[in-house]
Amino acid sequence: LSSVKKSHTTGGSHLASSHSLSSSTKRSTFFGNFFGSSLQPPVPEKPRLVSCVVCMDEERPVHRTAKLKCGHRMCYPCLKRNFKLSITDPQNMPPKCCTADHIPLKHVEHLFDTAFKQTWNRKLAEYTTRNRIYCPSRNCGEWIRPEDIRRGEDGRKYGRCSRCKTKVCYVCHGRWHYSRECPRDDETNQFLEQAKREGWQRCHRCKHMVELQEGCNHMTW
Ligand SMILES: [Zn+2]
Numbered sequence: 001l002s003s004v005k006k007s008h009t010t011g012g013s014h015l016a017s018s019h020s021l022s023s024s025t026k027r028s029t030f031f032g033n034f035f036g037s038s039l040q041p042p043v044p045e046k047p048r049l050v051s052c053v054v055c056m057d058e059e060r061p062v063h064r065t066a067k068l069k070c071g072h073r074m075c076y077p078c079l080k081r082n083f084k085l086s087i088t089d090p091q092n093m094p095p096k097c098c099t100a101d102h103i104p105l106k107h108v109e110h111l112f113d114t115a116f117k118q119t120w121n122r123k124l125a126e127y128t129t130r131n132r133i134y135c136p137s138r139n140c141g142e143w144i145r146p147e148d149i150r151r152g153e154d155g156r157k158y159g160r161c162s163r164c165k166t167k168v169c170y171v172c173h174g175r176w177h178y179s180r181e182c183p184r185d186d187e188t189n190q191f192l193e194q195a196k197r198e199g200w201q202r203c204h205r206c207k208h209m210v211e212l213q214e215g216c217n218h219m220t221w
């Protein structure tokens with residue numbers, strides 16, 4: 001069999017070589033083009049376009065989006081907006097998509113500078129603390145961190161504003177008062193009644209009662 005094959009190869013050498021030549025020419029042209037293009041300055045490949053679940057833009061370059069655990073993709077501008085919003089809105093802290101899962105920080109760490117990240121960390125701690133209390137001092141309103149809340153010798157809990165050092169009653173969230181009886185139950189309720197009658201409203205941030213006309217420095221609307 002081998003001798004037959006050999007004789008065939010030898011015998012039809014012209015035909016065979018002409019055939020293989022034409023096929024190898026085609027082949028080398030193909031590879032020539034392929035390799036040739038990589039020798040020229042690289043032409044950026046068109047990125048795959050995907051859609052963002054928030055803005056519904058269907059033409060977001062895939063490398064400018066994050067793929068979330070829920071399967072959705074969120075574009076960088078939308079991620080940036082969500083995280084910026086989260087530092088002013090406890091409802092959006094920490095940012096999520098359609099499930100209870102938080103959006104992992106690895107998706108956004110290159111989108112923000114150190115100053116923003118520090119602010120974000122502080123706001124995360126603030127907004128995820130239950131029963132938050134704020135400094136009742138009119139021009140302050142700083143959040144009183146749990147580590148700044150202590151129990152005094154008499155057993156009563158108080159907070160100390162880290163910004164203006166105001167001492168705060170933990171029970172009524174007002175300024176510290178020396179009487180053991182916290183006015184929360186009676187006096188505060190009376191005050192709220194009066195405030196309601198006279199059209200005052202509670203500042204959403206510092207829980208101050210403020211007259212509508214006057215406004216509180218924390219009121220943004
Ligand atoms: Zn988007």
Ligand SMILES: [Zn+2]
Nearest residue numbers: 070072097098
């Ligand atoms: Zn989702």
Ligand SMILES: [Zn+2]
Nearest residue numbers: 135140161164
């Ligand atoms: Zn303060």
Ligand SMILES: [Zn+2]
Nearest residue numbers: 169171172182
């Ligand atoms: Zn009190």
Ligand SMILES: [Zn+2]
Nearest residue numbers: 203206216218
């Ligand atoms: Zn306020």
